[in-house]
Amino acid sequence: MSQASGSALHRDPRDVDASSSHKDASSEVQSDSPVLGRAAARFLLGTASATCALITLDTNVVAVSLPSIARTFHVGFADVEWVVSAYMVAFASCLLPAGGLADRFGRKKMLLAGLAVFFLASLGCGLAPSASILNIARAIKGVGAAMLLTSALAVIANTFRDGAQRARAWAIWGMCMGLSTTIAPLIGGAITQWFGWRWIFLLNLPICAVLAWCVWRSIRESRDPEAGPIDVIGSALFGLALALGIWALIATQSDGWHSWMTRGRFAACVALLLAFIQVERTRHHAMIELSLFRQPRFVAAVLAMFGYAACAQVMMTFLPLFLQNAFGLSAIAAGMGMLPFALAMIVGPSIGAMLSTRFSSAALLSIGLSVIGLGNLLTAFVAGDAHYWLVAIGMAVTGCGAGVLNGDTQKAIMAGVPANRTGMASGISTTTRFTAIVTSVGVLGAVLAARTQSALGVNLAGKPAAASHVDGNFMSRVLAGDLAHATAQLTPATKDLLAGAARSSFASGFSSALCVAGVLAMAIATAVWLLSSRAVQHSAPVPFRTTP
Numbered sequence: 001m002s003q004a005s006g007s008a009l010h011r012d013p014r015d016v017d018a019s020s021s022h023k024d025a026s027s028e029v030q031s032d033s034p035v036l037g038r039a040a041a042r043f044l045l046g047t048a049s050a051t052c053a054l055i056t057l058d059t060n061v062v063a064v065s066l067p068s069i070a071r072t073f074h075v076g077f078a079d080v081e082w083v084v085s086a087y088m089v090a091f092a093s094c095l096l097p098a099g100g101l102a103d104r105f106g107r108k109k110m111l112l113a114g115l116a117v118f119f120l121a122s123l124g125c126g127l128a129p130s131a132s133i134l135n136i137a138r139a140i141k142g143v144g145a146a147m148l149l150t151s152a153l154a155v156i157a158n159t160f161r162d163g164a165q166r167a168r169a170w171a172i173w174g175m176c177m178g179l180s181t182t183i184a185p186l187i188g189g190a191i192t193q194w195f196g197w198r199w200i201f202l203l204n205l206p207i208c209a210v211l212a213w214c215v216w217r218s219i220r221e222s223r224d225p226e227a228g229p230i231d232v233i234g235s236a237l238f239g240l241a242l243a244l245g246i247w248a249l250i251a252t253q254s255d256g257w258h259s260w261m262t263r264g265r266f267a268a269c270v271a272l273l274l275a276f277i278q279v280e281r282t283r284h285h286a287m288i289e290l291s292l293f294r295q296p297r298f299v300a301a302v303l304a305m306f307g308y309a310a311c312a313q314v315m316m317t318f319l320p321l322f323l324q325n326a327f328g329l330s331a332i333a334a335g336m337g338m339l340p341f342a343l344a345m346i347v348g349p350s351i352g353a354m355l356s357t358r359f360s361s362a363a364l365l366s367i368g369l370s371v372i373g374l375g376n377l378l379t380a381f382v383a384g385d386a387h388y389w390l391v392a393i394g395m396a397v398t399g400c401g402a403g404v405l406n407g408d409t410q411k412a413i414m415a416g417v418p419a420n421r422t423g424m425a426s427g428i429s430t431t432t433r434f435t436a437i438v439t440s441v442g443v444l445g446a447v448l449a450a451r452t453q454s455a456l457g458v459n460l461a462g463k464p465a466a467a468s469h470v471d472g473n474f475m476s477r478v479l480a481g482d483l484a485h486a487t488a489q490l491t492p493a494t495k496d497l498l499a500g501a502a503r504s505s506f507a508s509g510f511s512s513a514l515c516v517a518g519v520l521a522m523a524i525a526t527a528v529w530l531l532s533s534r535a536v537q538h539s540a541p542v543p544f545r546t547t548p
Contacts, residue, residue, distance in 0.1 A: 044218040045160070047214040048156050049152075049176040050176065052177060054211070055149055056181055056184065059088075059145075060185065060188070062084065062087075064188035064335050064338075065197035067481025071481070073131040076477055078254065081250050082135045082138075083135060089438055090138075091142035091143075091145050091146050093238055093242060094142065095427065096288075099427065101147075101230060102223075103154070104223065106223045107155050108222070111155070117144030118204065119212075123201075123205060154222075155219055178346055182342040184316070184342075186339075189330070189331040189336065190331075234283065234288070240272050241269050241270075241272035241276060248266045248442075252446050277290065301429075304365040304409045304524065308369070308372070308409050308436075314437050314441060315395075317437075318448075318510070323337045323338070325478075326503050326506050326510060337388065346403065348368075351404055361412050365408060365409065365412055368404035371401030373401075375400070376398055376515075376517045377515065380510075383508075401521075409429070444517060451508060452479060452508065455504070473486075483502055487499060
């Protein structure tokens with residue numbers, strides 16, 4: 001993709017100077033509308049921020065409803081994993097090409113098209129007659145979300161160009177995103193419990209309609225006349241590789257790690273990734289400029305973003321499932337139970353700002369990742385305990401570390417590249433974030449499933465009558481949160497025995513998954529520190545390929 005791209009992913013929301021130097025305002029083509037007044041500018045900012053908040057809500061709100069979805073369709077854990085993964089794979093794969101399309105054909109057109117796709121996909125999700133149709137609709141929704149995110153942020157970056165004005169605009173945008181992240185579990189739990197999970201998706205319909213009207217009224221068309229060609233081949237290879245990798249991880253629950261199907265999927269994933277790298281090395285208008293990865297400082301920042309998303313943000317998916325399956329909480333109670341994590345994420349940036357006056361960027365990234373690792377390990381240690389408040393402490397520690405990193409990872413990535421590569425670096429950053437989340441869902445989900453099954457076998461040792469009812473279908477439904485249907489045909493005594501063993505085993509499986517996330521966060525924290533130290537010692541400039 002052209003380095004001149006003005007898409008959302010090619011503008012750093014927090015690094016104003018770098019973004020401003022990336023492209024001169026004169027290179028943008030806009031309509032002949034007069035300069036926006038203060039009220040019109042506020043309305044435009046509110047529209048763009050609300051569009052991004054809708055995406056954040058939709059990304060996080062569905063996790064609380066996963067057990068309810070499993071009970072409706074009587075499906076297993078793999079199916080509900082795809083409810084999250086299908087959306088994330090499509091989202092991550094389409095972010096960069098969607099930004100290029102917005103630059104080429106116009107951000108307003110792309111916003112309206114994205115809202116139309118999001119509207120129709122939400123309708124499909126809400127009316128889905130089966131889990132398969134739901135997952136297909138979720139994938140289409142991910143495409144629409146990518147169109148919306150890139151276009152909305154590009155509109156903000158293109159409208160607010162003055163330094164102070166732009167800083168205020170991104171601050172308001174950040175507040176909207178933080179608020180939507182915080183309230184998402186509560187909204188998801190309330191809607192699921194009081195109206196049913198389908199309304200999580202159907203309520204998007206009037207919101208999309210209102211936003212479309214606001215976009216039509218408030219946003220002027222803008223595009224980039226210097227936008228390069230879209231890297232269709234690179235985008236397709238990356239998306240297919242990501243989908244195959246996630247498919248391989250999720251399918252291990254049924255096929256096992258050593259089956260030829262699992263090995264074949266992983267092999268195909270690796271082959272596609274190698275083909276993607278080769279394509280990106282040879283294309284003039286590559287989706288990702290691989291020469292950026294010659295800089296240790298940049299690699300360290302990208303690793304930090306990966307660790308932040310894979311070890312902290314992913315908990316927005318797993319924690320609601322844990323609270324419902326292990327503690328037996330209702331959907332709305334699970335949403336409220338997420339508050340320690342969500343509120344700590346709000347407090348974390350203030351702590352990070354204070355620490356930034358005493359520590360370098362690399363040290364701050366390592367500290368944040370270490371706190372995330374500590375929080376995950378602490379939560380893992382108490383996950384099997386019957387006391388929620390102990391788990392809440394661990395969740396708060398993880399959320400605090402995530403809050404410290406939120407924003408600083410993006411800043412570090414932008415600071416690690418030359419000014420003429422800030423656009424592409426920002427695109428890599430955002431793609432890394434969502435790729436990490438969906439990969440972590442697959443990896444931690446596989447660990448959760450394997451460990452839960454192993455623990456259940458131990459818990460039922462010496463109880464052959466109860467153990468005889470445990471098979472693959474039973475395990476899959478337990479993991480998905482459909483324990484009631486899994487034990488529906490059993491006698492009351494056997495049902496109570498299996499229910500208690502299943503909850504305890506799920507807590508054990510979740511503890512193992514958290515241990516993996518905690519150790520990974522600690523390892524990445526160490527790698528970030530070492531790479532940053534190497535960057536200081538070897539600070540010679542790295543040559544970059546010039547894009548014609």
